Amino acid sequence: MIVCGVDIGSLSTKAVLMEKGRPLAWRIVPTGPDSVESAQRAVAAVLAEAGLTRADIGYTVATGYGRANLPFADKAITEISCHAAGSHWSFPEVRTILDMGGQDCKAIRCDGNGRVKNFLMNDKCAAGTGRYLERVADSLGLALEDIGPLSLQERGEVLTVGSNCVVFAEGDIIRLQRQGKRPLDILAGATDAIVERIVELLERVGVEPQLCISGGVAKNLGVVRRVEHKLGLEAHIAPEPQIVGALGAALLAPV
Amino acid sequence: MKSNSNMEDQLRVLLQANQPANRASWAAVAKEQGQKVLGLLCIYVPEEIVAAAGVLPWRITGSWEESTPHASFYRPEMTCRYCSHVLESVLAGELDFLDGVATTQVDDDFKRLWDVLSYVGKPPFAHIMYLPHTVSRTTLAMWNKSVLDLVPVMEDFAGVKIGEQDILKQIEIYNEMRSLLYSVYQMRKKTNPPLTGAEMLSLTTAARVMPKPEFNQRLESLLPYLETRQPELKGNQSRLLLCGEYLDNPEYVRVVENSGALVVMDELDTGSKYFMGMVDASQGDALGQLAERYMNRPGLSRMGDWRGQAEQIISWVKEYDVQGVVELRQLYSLPLDYRAFYLGNLLQEAGIPYLTLNREYHPSHMGMLSTRVEAFVEMIQ
Numbered sequence: 001m002i003v004c005g006v007d008i009g010s011l012s013t014k015a016v017l018m019e020k021g022r023p024l025a026w027r028i029v030p031t032g033p034d035s036v037e038s039a040q041r042a043v044a045a046v047l048a049e050a051g052l053t054r055a056d057i058g059y060t061v062a063t064g065y066g067r068a069n070l071p072f073a074d075k076a077i078t079e080i081s082c083h084a085a086g087s088h089w090s091f092p093e094v095r096t097i098l099d100m101g102g103q104d105c106k107a108i109r110c111d112g113n114g115r116v117k118n119f120l121m122n123d124k125c126a127a128g129t130g131r132y133l134e135r136v137a138d139s140l141g142l143a144l145e146d147i148g149p150l151s152l153q154e155r156g157e158v159l160t161v162g163s164n165c166v167v168f169a170e171g172d173i174i175r176l177q178r179q180g181k182r183p184l185d186i187l188a189g190a191t192d193a194i195v196e197r198i199v200e201l202l203e204r205v206g207v208e209p210q211l212c213i214s215g216g217v218a219k220n221l222g223v224v225r226r227v228e229h230k231l232g233l234e235a236h237i238a239p240e241p242q243i244v245g246a247l248g249a250a251l252l253a254p255v
Numbered sequence: 256m257k258s259n260s261n262m263e264d265q266l267r268v269l270l271q272a273n274q275p276a277n278r279a280s281w282a283a284v285a286k287e288q289g290q291k292v293l294g295l296l297c298i299y300v301p302e303e304i305v306a307a308a309g310v311l312p313w314r315i316t317g318s319w320e321e322s323t324p325h326a327s328f329y330r331p332e333m334t335c336r337y338c339s340h341v342l343e344s345v346l347a348g349e350l351d352f353l354d355g356v357a358t359t360q361v362d363d364d365f366k367r368l369w370d371v372l373s374y375v376g377k378p379p380f381a382h383i384m385y386l387p388h389t390v391s392r393t394t395l396a397m398w399n400k401s402v403l404d405l406v407p408v409m410e411d412f413a414g415v416k417i418g419e420q421d422i423l424k425q426i427e428i429y430n431e432m433r434s435l436l437y438s439v440y441q442m443r444k445k446t447n448p449p450l451t452g453a454e455m456l457s458l459t460t461a462a463r464v465m466p467k468p469e470f471n472q473r474l475e476s477l478l479p480y481l482e483t484r485q486p487e488l489k490g491n492q493s494r495l496l497l498c499g500e501y502l503d504n505p506e507y508v509r510v511v512e513n514s515g516a517l518v519v520m521d522e523l524d525t526g527s528k529y530f531m532g533m534v535d536a537s538q539g540d541a542l543g544q545l546a547e548r549y550m551n552r553p554g555l556s557r558m559g560d561w562r563g564q565a566e567q568i569i570s571w572v573k574e575y576d577v578q579g580v581v582e583l584r585q586l587y588s589l590p591l592d593y594r595a596f597y598l599g600n601l602l603q604e605a606g607i608p609y610l611t612l613n614r615e616y617h618p619s620h621m622g623m624l625s626t627r628v629e630a631f632v633e634m635i636q
Contacts, residue, residue: 065622080630116634121627 001058005249006043007079008035008066011102011130012216014246015042017050017057021089021251025050026243035066043072061249077252079245080108080119086248087212088114091236095208098198098227098235099244100217102130105198107205120205126166128197130217135166136190139173140183150184151191151222159185163193188222195226202231212236214244262480269473270454272461273316273503281465282352285311291413294350294378295463296341296358296365298524298555299386301545303429303534304405305357306467307421308413314463315350316503317341319617329371333587335364336616337501342368345377355380355412359401362557362590382408388559390550402546422541426534428467435474436462436530442481443519444575449484452497452518453508459526460503489515493632496571498522498582498598499614500555500591506618507583514629515636520575522568528553556590564594565601572607579608579635581628586613608635 002024007014013031017024027045031038039062047053054072062073063082070076079099087097088110097108105128109118122128126135137144159176162168169190176186211233217223218241228235238244271277282292293305294315302312317340323330325346326339344350355378360366366383373381384401387394410417436459442449450458462470493516497508503525508518521527532552536544553567554560568580580602584591595611602609610631612624 065626078626078630078633080626081633116630119630119634121630 001255002052002056003250003253003255004043004046004057004060005082005246005251005253006039006060006062006064006070006073007082007243007246007249008039008062008064008070009079009101009245010065010104012242013038013042013064013066014243015039015046016243016246016250017046017052018247018250018253020255023247023250024052026240026246028240028242031066036069036071039066039070040072059253061253063245063249075253077249080106080121081116082245082248082252083214084108084110084116084248085114085251086244086246087214087236087238089247089251090238090244091210091212093210094212094236096202096205096211098202098211098213098215100128100130100198100213100215100223102216105129105201105215105217107198107201109205109208118205120201122197122201127164127169128194128201130215132166132169132194133191133217133220133223135170136173136187139170139177140187142183142187145219147187147191148220148222148224151187151220152225153184153188155188156182156185159189161186161190161193163197169193191220191222191226195223195230198223198227199230202227207231207233209233210236212238214238214241216242218242259480262477262484265473266477266480269461269470269477270457273457273464275316275319278316278464279352281469282311282313285466286352291354292352293412294353294356296338296356296368297361298529299359299361299549300357300384301402301405301549303422303425303545304402304409304417304542306425306428307417308409308415310354310409310413311466312463313353314460315341315344315353315356316460316464317616318344318347318349319504321617321619330367334367335362335501335588336585337588338364338368340616342371345372346375350378353378355382357382357384357405359384359386361386361555364587380412382412387550388557390554390558390560395547395550398550399543399546402542402549406542419541422545423536426536426541426545428471430533431471432462432467432474433530433533435471435478438478439474439481440520440527447485447488448517448519449481449486451486451508451512452495452521453505453512455518455521456503456505456508456523456526459523459529462530463525488517491515491636492517493578493636494519494576495632496520496522496568496575496577496580497526498568498580498611499584500524500588501585501616502583502614504616504618506621507614507624510621510625511581511583511628514625514632516579516581516628516632518581520571520577522553522564522571524555527571528555556594561594561597562601565598568598569602569605569607572605577607579610579631581631582609582611583614583624584611585616 062070067076305312323343326342
C-alpha cells in the first residue's frame with residue numbers, strides 16, 4: 001500500500017509518499033493562508049512527481065499545526081511523534097532530536113524504537129526559530145541561504161544580540177549597524193543568540209547521544225556547527241531535513 | 256425510574272449551572288427572598304459559618320473574556336490571572352448583586368485583590384481571614400482563631416445570631432454534599448466513567464453557586480442514573496489526572512480530553528480539593544472540628560506541604576488507574592510554578608508520566624495546549 005505523510009507547517013507544507021517503508025517521492029511547498037489548500041497542493045505535487053493519482057494512496061497521516069483540519073487525512077498525529085519516528089528511521093541510533101521549524105522549535109528525547117520519552121516545545125514566540133533567522137537576514141540585507149556559512153567566517157569583534165525576542169533582536173541589530181559594526185560580526189552575534197536559546201531547550205529535556213537536527217533551520221550550517229560545539233556532539237542531518245516530520249507521518253500509517 | 260432524556264435534562268441543569276448565563280441565577284433568587292450573598296474566592300473560608308448566618312456562599316468565577324481593561328488599571332498583567340479576571344467582573348458591574356466578599360490571604364495576589372476591592376468599596380463588604388502556610392498544632396491554633404473570628408463577622412454582616420445548632424445543621428448539609436460528590440468520584444474509577452472530566456468540573460463548580468440543599472437534592476436524585484450512564488468512548492482513551500488551580504472553565508478540560516484522553520481524577524481546588532474531607536462534629540466542638548477539616552483536607556500549593564501533595568497525587572494515580580498526570584498551571588500563579596519542579600521529580604521517581612503546561616485563566620492558546628497534550632498522550636499510549 002502507498003501511504004502519504006503530510007506535514008502542514010507554519011511556513012512550508014511537506015508531503016512524502018512511501019511504499020513498504022521506502023520513500024517514493026517528496027515535495028515541499030510554501031504554506032499559504034489556507035492550510036487545507038496548501039496540503040492539497042503539496043499532495044498534488046508529490047503525486048505528479050511519482051506519476052501517481054490520489055486513488056493510489058491507501059492511507060494519509062497529517063501532522064503539523066494544520067493536522068486537525070485536513071479532510072482527506074485518515075489520521076492526525078502530532079509533529080512531536082512524527083519527528084521522532086522520522087528521525088529514528090533516518091538514524092536508528094538517535095536518542096535526542098532537535099527540530100527547528102519556521103515558527104517553532106522542539107527538543108525531543110526518544111527510545112531505541114523511535115518512541116517519544118520526553119519533549120519540550122517553544123511555539124509561543126518566534127525567538128529561536130526560522131522566523132528569527134529570516135528577520136536577521138533581512139535586517140542585514142543578506143540572503144537566507146547565505147547566512148549560515150557567513151556566520152562561520154572569521155570574527156572580528158564579539159557582539160551580543162538579544163535572544164529573547166525577534167523584535168528586540170532587530171532593535172539590537174539596528175543599534176549595532178549605527179555604531180558601524182561589521183555586518184558579519186553582527187550576524188555571528190545573532191546566530192550565537194538563537195543557538196543559546198536552542199541549547200537551553202535541549203538541556204532542559206536532557207541530551208543523550210546521538211543527536212539529530214531536523215527542520216528548515218538544519219540547513220543553516222552556522223546554527224548546526226554552534227549547537228554541535230556547545231554540546232560536544234556531532235549532529236546527524238537527513239539529506240532533506242525539512243521532510244522528516246512528513247516522513248514520520250507516513251511511517252506511522254498502519255501498514 | 257424517569258426516562259433517560261428527562262434525567263439528562265436534570266443533569267444538564269447542574270452541568271450548566273456555572274456557565275456565565277446561569278451562575279448568578281440562584282444568587283438572584285436568594286436576593287429576592289431577602290437573603291444576602293457573599294462572594295468567595297478560595298476554598299478555605301468555612302462556608303458552613305456563612306450559611307449558618309442565612310447567607311448564600313457563592314464562589315466568584317472571574318470573567319472568561321480575554322481582555323481585562325478595568326482590572327488592568329489596578330493590577331499589572333503579570334499577576335494572578337484569576338484575581339485579575341475576578342476584579343474585571345467586579346469593576347465591570349457584573350457582580351453588583353454581591354453583598355460582600357470573603358477570602359483568605361492565599362498569596363500576595365489575593366491580598367492585593369482584597370486591597371483593591373476594599374479600596375473601591377465593591378462589593379460593599381470585604382473580609383480577609385488569616386490562613387497559615389503550614390499545618391501544625393501551633394498553626395492550627397492560629398487558624399482556629401481565624402475561624403472563631405469569622406462567626407461575629409458573619410453575625411454583623413447578616414444581622415443575626417449564629418447558634419451551635421445552626422453550625423451543626425450546616426455541617427450536616429455540607430457533609431452530605433461532600434459524600435454525594437465523593438460517590439460520583441468513586442464512579443470515575445470505572446473503565447467507562449459516567450461523566451467526562453469536563454462534565455465533572457462543571458458539576459463541582461455547580462456546587463459552589465447553588466444553595467447546598469438544592470444541589471444535594473438534585474444530585475442525589477441523579478445518582479442512580481449516573482450509575483448507568485455510559486458516554487461513548489472514542490477508541491483507546493488514556494486515563495489522566497488533571498492538576499491545576501483556579502481552573503473553572505471546562506473548555507480547558509475539553510481540550511485535554513479531545514486529545515484522546517479521559518480525565519478521571521483531578522487535583523483542582525475547583526474539583527476534588529473543594530469537597531474532600533468530612534467534618535466530624537459528633538464529639539462536640541463543632542467550630543474546632545470545622546477548622547481542622549479546612550486545614551487537613553488536601554491543600555492548595557500555597558500550603559507548602561508539597562511532599563504530602565505529591566504523595567496524595569501518587570495514591571490517586573493508583574486508586575483511579577491513571578496513566579499520566581497533566582498539569583495546567585495558570586500563568587503567574589507562583590506557588591504552583593515552584594511546586595512543579597518538586598512534583599516533577601517525585602512523579603518521575605514513581606514512574607508516572609507528567610506534563611506541566613502554562614495556561615491563561617480565560618480560554619486561550621488552545622491549539623498550542625492541544626499539540627502538547629496530544630503528543631503526551633501519544634507518548635504514554
